[in-house]
Amino acid sequence: MTTQTKILGTGICLPEKVMTNFDLEKVVDTNDEWIYERTGIKARRICSTEGGEWPTDLAEKAAWRALEAAALTPDDIDMIIFASVTPDVKLPNSASILQQKLKITNQCAAMDIAVACSGFVYGANMADSFIKTGMAKKVLVVGSEMLSREIDWSDRTICILFGDGCGCAIFGAAEEGETSEVLATHLGTDGSGAEFFDQPIGGAVTPLTAEHIAAGEHFMRMKGREMFKVATRTLAENARIVLKKAGLSLEDVDWVVPHQANIRIIETTARLIGVPMEKVIVNIENYGNTSAATVPIAFHEAVMDGRIKRGDIVLFDAFGAGLTFGATLLRY
Numbered sequence: 238m239t240t241q242t243k244i245l246g247t248g249i250c251l252p253e254k255v256m257t258n259f260d261l262e263k264v265v266d267t268n269d270e271w272i273y274e275r276t277g278i279k280a281r282r283i284c285s286t287e288g289g290e291w292p293t294d295l296a297e298k299a300a301w302r303a304l305e306a307a308a309l310t311p312d313d314i315d316m317i318i319f320a321s322v323t324p325d326v327k328l329p330n331s332a333s334i335l336q337q338k339l340k341i342t343n344q345c346a347a348m349d350i351a352v353a354c355s356g357f358v359y360g361a362n363m364a365d366s367f368i369k370t371g372m373a374k375k376v377l378v379v380g381s382e383m384l385s386r387e388i389d390w391s392d393r394t395i396c397i398l399f400g401d402g403c404g405c406a407i408f409g410a411a412e413e414g415e416t417s418e419v420l421a422t423h424l425g426t427d428g429s430g431a432e433f434f435d436q437p438i439g440g441a442v443t444p445l446t447a448e449h450i451a452a453g454e455h456f457m458r459m460k461g462r463e464m465f466k467v468a469t470r471t472l473a474e475n476a477r478i479v480l481k482k483a484g485l486s487l488e489d490v491d492w493v494v495p496h497q498a499n500i501r502i503i504e505t506t507a508r509l510i511g512v513p514m515e516k517v518i519v520n521i522e523n524y525g526n527t528s529a530a531t532v533p534i535a536f537h538e539a540v541m542d543g544r545i546k547r548g549d550i551v552l553f554d555a556f557g558a559g560l561t562f563g564a565t566l567l568r569y
């Protein structure tokens with residue numbers, strides 16, 4: 238029998254602090270109406286800088302929820318894939334820190350992936366491959382970000398878009414006779430668009446200096462319009478590719494869980510692929526763009542409130558800096 242990959246449990250954790258558009262009006266020259274109309278965002282969560290809400294802290298809490306949902310203990314996990322572009326520290330990697338925080342003693346593989354907003358989908362598809370090849374049995378895939386640390390709070394074109402948060406899922410093999418399975422996966426990258434969203438200062442090429450910080454050059458930079466155009470095209474193409482691979486049509490899809498970057502990107506994509514917005518999970522209003530965390534947070538919330546049920550066909554669809562992109566089509 239070939240192995241079918243199933244989502245065994247999910248969890249999320251969001252920082253306590255809520256920053257609304259009205260709060261942002263006090264930080265930069267912007268207003269609630271502009272932000273909501275252009276992006277669909279009303280509020281975002283912001284991690285404490287006092288400690289206790291670092292990306293691996295959020296991940297630990299989210300992981301405990303997923304373990305409970307899956308009726309597993311930490312030592313059942315035999316691989317951790319941690320997707321983030323805002324790790325706690327440069328070394329060691331966040332997955333190792335999380336392994337320690339969860340008190341996992343089995344010395345499981347623990348790796349980070351830095352593919353920006355596509356991170357969770359990359360992790361999910363990697364988990365599917367590791368499970369199908371027998372290299373792992375229970376893979377914890379995490380998307381956790383503290384973007385509030387890396388954005389320029391004086392730049393109104395970027396700071397309005399992002400927020401902090403974490404979502405995760407545990408992937409494992411389905412039992413015999415179960416219908417849950419990953420039906421098709423797709424991953425890709427178009428490096429020619431790297432300059433549309435980057436953070437060149439602070440790496441090996443240009444180490445961070447006091448001058449960079451004083452000039453505010455160390456933050457993420459984004460070409461919003463270019464990202465917008467690429468995003469809609471890419472998300473639509475991702476959907477077509479996985480549906481074709483699975484031999485399914487859009488009518489078969491019960492729910493689309495897209496990366497939450499901008500409501501207009503989500504609506505345009507839905508129109509391009511021909512799916513009604515009633516089938517699209519959207520929570521950008523509350524959290525903004527939490528990068529690798531948007532898809533697992535939106536998925537978890539929709540499972541918890543009963544919209545997504547076991548047996549439903551679900552499409553995860555994401556794109557991000559890189560430009561990376563990917564999709565997962567699964568029967569939940």
Ligand SMILES: CC(C)(COP(=O)(O)OP(=O)(O)OC[C@H]1O[C@@H](n2cnc3c(N)ncnc32)[C@H](O)[C@@H]1OP(=O)(O)O)[C@@H](O)C(=O)NCCC(=O)NCCS
Nearest residue numbers: 266267268271275354393394397461462464465498499557
């Ligand atoms: C960023 C984004 C919302 C900007 O929307 P837009 O419609 O392209 O807006 P523009 O940049 O053309 O700016 C329009 C005007 O609003 C102004 N403006 C920009 N940000 C503003 C803000 N926060 N508040 C008020 N006005 C703002 C601009 O200065 C400009 O004014 P001007 O016409 O007088 O020059 C949009 O491009 C976007 O969402 N892009 C995708 C970004 C993304 O998803 N990135 C992450 C990918 S993972």
